[in-house]
Amino acid sequence: MAIKRRNLFLNRLLILVLVVYTLIPYRDIAIAQETQDTERRASVEAAAHVDKNEITIGDKIKLGIRVKFTGDISIQFPEFNQQLGVFTVKETNVAEGTKSEEGGYSTVERSYVLSSYEIGSQTIPPLKIKYKGKQGDGEVVTNEIPVDIKGVLKEGEISGDIKDILSPVDVPISFKRLIPWVCAGFGVFSLSGIIYWLIRKRKRGQERQGQKFTKRAPHEVAYELLERLSKEDLIAKGLIKEYYYRITDILRHYIEGRFGLLAPERTTEEFLIEMAHANTLENIHKLLIQDFLERCDMVKYAKYGPSKMEIEEAYDAAKRLIDETRERLEDGEAIAG
Helix, strand or coil, X not given: CHHHHHHHHHHHHHHHHHHHHHHHHHHHHHHHHHHHHHHHCCCEEEEEEECCCEEECXXXXXXXXXXXXXXXXXXXXXXXXXXXXXXXXXXXXXXXXXXXXXXXXXXXXXXXXXXXXXXXXXXXXXCEEEEEECCEEEEEECCCEEEXXXXXXXXXXXXXXXXXXXXXXXXXXXXXXXHHHHHHHHHHHHHHHHHHHHHHHHHHHHHHHHHHHHCCCHHHHHHHHHHHHHHHCCCCCCCHHHHHHHHHHHHHHHHHHHHCCCCCCCCHHHHHHHHHCCCCCCHHHHHHHHHHHHHHHHHHHCCCCCCHHHHHHHXXXXXHHHHHHHHHHHHHXXXXX
16 A cells, blocks of 8 residues: 555656646746847837926926937827926927937937916826837837926015105106107108199199080180170160270180280270280281270270171171181191190
């Protein structure tokens, strides 16, 4: 019985030895595989830093992230939607190019500009940095950073205190500071005057142009006045001198409007002298005007009593002069047109 037990023990021991020796190569293989995976796995480290740990409310702070790694991998920095904890992301800068360092390491950095309106001890939370490589994807986490944010109140002041109104401060008068304002005012005034003058000039030009189009021709006015004089029948009323004054005035104003001679303001003698040197009238018309004015003056000033035939001849002479010179005016207008 004892022999059987010993043989059983020896058999079990032999089996155990065989199992152990069988597992030793597999253990070596597992350790080697783990060593190779460790060697192949990329080494990535990430660290965050700020340019200052103490700021005033609303001030800007620069947050930098530095990633150190080995192997051929690509780093993916986080993107923020305006907020990072209690901090507002004001600006996201482009990541710098990869730099090589000793020991086969490479580094890449990216920075952000933050600000906050929360007073007190605050913390920039850890940031996750993702990376991709041939051995797979992964991520590392940065360190958190404490930041002390102070208010703008001075030491000893209490928020909400009502302060007295500051006393008036005398501002020294500087004429040098007034010179630009005076020059600017003068320039605006001058420019306004020029614009007003140009507008007035244009408006007057338009009015004059309108008057040119609406102004009646001298012969039209003369015909109308002669017709009105005829209808008044001053001769039948015994107003002969009044009739001759009126018909003379009509012809004088026609000559002024038609030929530009100052007939109404001059005496007959003065007008005849001026007319003799004028080139706008033909000699036959000059003689007709001279004869007409001299006959009228005899009635107006020499108390001459004209006959009915002479009165009709005076009317016909005035109308004849207008008819003949009117035709030349119309020809001139046609040529000008």
